[in-house]
Amino acid sequence: xxxxxxxxxxxxxxxxxxxxxxxxxxxxxxxxxxxxxxxxxxxxxxxxxxxxxxxxxxxxxxxxxxxxxxxxxxxxxxxxxxxxxxxxxxxxxxxxxxxxxxxxxxxxxxxxxxxxxxxxxxxxxxxxxxxxxxxxxxxxxxxxxxxxxxxxxxxxxxxxxxxxxxxxxxxxxxxxxxxxxxxxxxxxxxxxxxxxxxxxxxxxxxxxxxxxxxxxxxxxxxxxxxxxxxxxxxxxxxxxxxxxxxxxxxxxxxxxxxxxxxxxxxxxxxxxxxxxxxxxxxxxxxxxxxxxxxxxxxxxxxxxxxxxxxxxxxxxxxxxxxxxxxxxxxxxxxxxxxxxxxxxxxxxxxxxxxxxxxxxxxxxxxxxxxxxxxxxxxx
Amino acid sequence: xxxxxxxxxxxxxxxxxxxxxxxxxxxxxxxxxxxxxxxxxxxxxxxxxxxxxxxxxxxxxxxxxxxxxxxxxxxxxxxxxxxxxxxxxxxxxxxxxxxxxxxxxxxxxxxxxxxxxxxxxxxxxxxxxxxxxxxxxxxxxxxxxxxxxxxxxxxxxxxxxxxxxxxxxxxxxxxxxxxxxxxxxxxxxxxxxxxxxxxxxxxxxxxxxxxxxxxxxxxxxxxxxxxxxxxxxxxxxxxxxxxxxxxxxxxxxxxxxxxxxxxxxxxxxxxxxxxxxxxxxxxxxxxxxxxxxxxxxxxxxxxxxxxx
Numbered sequence: 001x002x003x004x005x006x007x008x009x010x011x012x013x014x015x016x017x018x019x020x021x022x023x024x025x026x027x028x029x030x031x032x033x034x035x036x037x038x039x040x041x042x043x044x045x046x047x048x049x050x051x052x053x054x055x056x057x058x059x060x061x062x063x064x065x066x067x068x069x070x071x072x073x074x075x076x077x078x079x080x081x082x083x084x085x086x087x088x089x090x091x092x093x094x095x096x097x098x099x100x101x102x103x104x105x106x107x108x109x110x111x112x113x114x115x116x117x118x119x120x121x122x123x124x125x126x127x128x129x130x131x132x133x134x135x136x137x138x139x140x141x142x143x144x145x146x147x148x149x150x151x152x153x154x155x156x157x158x159x160x161x162x163x164x165x166x167x168x169x170x171x172x173x174x175x176x177x178x179x180x181x182x183x184x185x186x187x188x189x190x191x192x193x194x195x196x197x198x199x200x201x202x203x204x205x206x207x208x209x210x211x212x213x214x215x216x217x218x219x220x221x222x223x224x225x226x227x228x229x230x231x232x233x234x235x236x237x238x239x240x241x242x243x244x245x246x247x248x249x250x251x252x253x254x255x256x257x258x259x260x261x262x263x264x265x266x267x268x269x270x271x272x273x274x275x276x277x278x279x280x281x282x283x284x285x286x287x288x289x290x291x292x293x294x295x296x297x298x299x300x301x302x303x304x305x306x307x308x309x310x311x312x313x314x315x316x317x318x319x320x321x322x323x324x325x326x327x328x329x330x331x332x333x334x335x336x337x338x339x340x341x342x343x344x345x346x347x348x349x350x351x352x353x354x355x356x357x358x359x360x361x362x363x364x365x366x367x368x369x370x371x372x373x374x375x376x377x378x379x
Numbered sequence: 380x381x382x383x384x385x386x387x388x389x390x391x392x393x394x395x396x397x398x399x400x401x402x403x404x405x406x407x408x409x410x411x412x413x414x415x416x417x418x419x420x421x422x423x424x425x426x427x428x429x430x431x432x433x434x435x436x437x438x439x440x441x442x443x444x445x446x447x448x449x450x451x452x453x454x455x456x457x458x459x460x461x462x463x464x465x466x467x468x469x470x471x472x473x474x475x476x477x478x479x480x481x482x483x484x485x486x487x488x489x490x491x492x493x494x495x496x497x498x499x500x501x502x503x504x505x506x507x508x509x510x511x512x513x514x515x516x517x518x519x520x521x522x523x524x525x526x527x528x529x530x531x532x533x534x535x536x537x538x539x540x541x542x543x544x545x546x547x548x549x550x551x552x553x554x555x556x557x558x559x560x561x562x563x564x565x566x567x568x569x570x571x572x573x574x575x576x577x578x579x580x581x582x583x584x585x586x587x588x589x590x591x592x593x594x595x596x597x598x599x600x601x602x603x604x605x606x607x608x609x610x611x612x613x614x615x616x617x618x619x620x621x622x623x624x625x626x627x628x629x630x631x632x633x634x635x636x637x638x639x640x641x642x643x644x645x646x647x648x649x650x651x652x653x654x655x656x657x658x659x660x661x662x663x664x665x666x667x668x669x670x671x672x673x674x675x676x677x678x679x680x681x682x683x684x685x686x687x
Contacts (some may be wrong), residue, residue, distance in 0.1 A: 033529075035508050035510050035512075035530060035533060035546060036472055036506070036546050036547040037509060037512060037525075038506060038508075038509050040437070041524075041525045043525065043526070043527070046523065047522050047523065048524050048525045049522065049524050049525070049527050050524045050525050080471065100517075132500070166482060221453055223630070236535070245631075256521065259516075259521075262502075262513070263513060263516055265500065265502045266499050266500055266501070266510075267496060267498070267500045268494035269460065269463075269465055269494065269498045269499070269502075270494075270495075270499040271497055271571075272463075272464075272465050272485070272493035272494075273463055273465070273489060273495070273496065273516070273566075274489055274494060274513065274516040274517060275485050275486035275488065275489025275490070275516055275517035276485065276516070277485050310516075315504075316503035318502075319504065321502040321503060321504045321506075321509065322502070
């Protein structure tokens, strides 16, 4: 009897486990030393925000690189323009040559690259976190197959305008994403089911696209082929507006949803126990993620692997355990701008579609990830 | 039958020592007299078409430790999930503070009732303190992300679970026992008066099982929290429970104080296990000792511990 009383009496003073009170690392629970939380806390009356310094720094550095590469990308080409002229033109003092080349040709292209990259990055980050697997990104789960099919249908069958092609891509992508989730869903998404369903869906859609292409006019085929690889060639301010609008509307929603996404990563039951509306939060995230990816696809075609690689890179850079939606946007933008520059200049004067460059980066990563997941038993 | 007689008087249930507590088990045998904030009333629980629980009533006595026991797949966890409004009953209702739990805002429920599921997932690379901090979610808003109260609650939760030394370690690197304590800390940081724990001792060695349950006891005794635990170990269940609920195939077979509920007959009925139930030499609560079939066969002449 005495033993138990002594034990519970002691626990009032220190802790239920008597052994540790004497350990050197013991911290007084009432002390004012700050907890080793990640990031800084800004607190005023009734207002408090946690700010992750490392993520902010990573984003700033990525933004600086993106701007630098973007300016470089505008300045190089068959008709080189000095960086100083590029900056002057952007600031509103164009020289004679630079106005058309920078303002009409190259600046919108770079802006579309940045916007599309950011949209894919955010979309990938939210999907991967939602599925709790890097293979869950929209370009892997067949969103792109569907988008491509929708676009090719528009080009080949209905001879649609650029806007209609985009619309077709969005609808096709949505249909594919819904179909894949529906087929792979059984009390949650299992990675291996997802991969298998995607492989199957990919083959099926490829077959349909091939069929359409063989039946199509040669001019349509060319248009479709460029679109299918994902290209930033000849993008205008229209596409800038499309992507900019998507980011302005859905970006903030995605950022606000990040808190919920972080809780969902603990498991659905845990998230619900913490007061998250699991069904509602997931639906909102899917809608936002699909919306971002769809408008990205509409503007530049299904640029491969940007959504897939952005969030894992962002997580590594920030070493953050959360979904990293914002850093992923910056990574996506930088990756796309660099890939576009490489696509333009690597085999100059021949321009490659940007999708080939991103695939060259993304495909090896996919292979590595598959082998690693197979080895660790996650797949 | 009780081997402790020659040593010292049987030590009572841990909570039995605390006479100041209104729920001293010696006088709380009648659950009808106790108040209840959380109750399931005539619930049917089903996953898709598969009915797990039918016509079940359960009132969780306030300020007590309720332990639910039963064989695998008897619906213990399902019942717990429905009490935490994670599973909506297809018939009947779960009531929290006199209101249908489904009609209360999720966040409001999360401020009154916490749940630690069986297998929560720790995001890769997350630090202990950040994980525990997520327990504060229902108390936070978009622009109230980290108040002084949050800080105090997390510190107290880390201290209570003895994980404050681990605060800046990644959860991935911890042992199973440490990890379980960290998850408990997260649930504690939520500061709910009602706490539901789904098999918190699974995968833990005996020392850590006892540690976790001691923590449960302290939370109940020192902070007056109402706790519902699903457990597999009948002996530990008897030792720590004020109120024990025995389930079989989606039904509650018996409930009440452990000494009334856990008998050789009920264990054989519910678990299909021949056993003797003796007094726990330390706590005086029922102790289930499985019959030894091999030995019974060998010494069939000498009758082994009878079932009664």
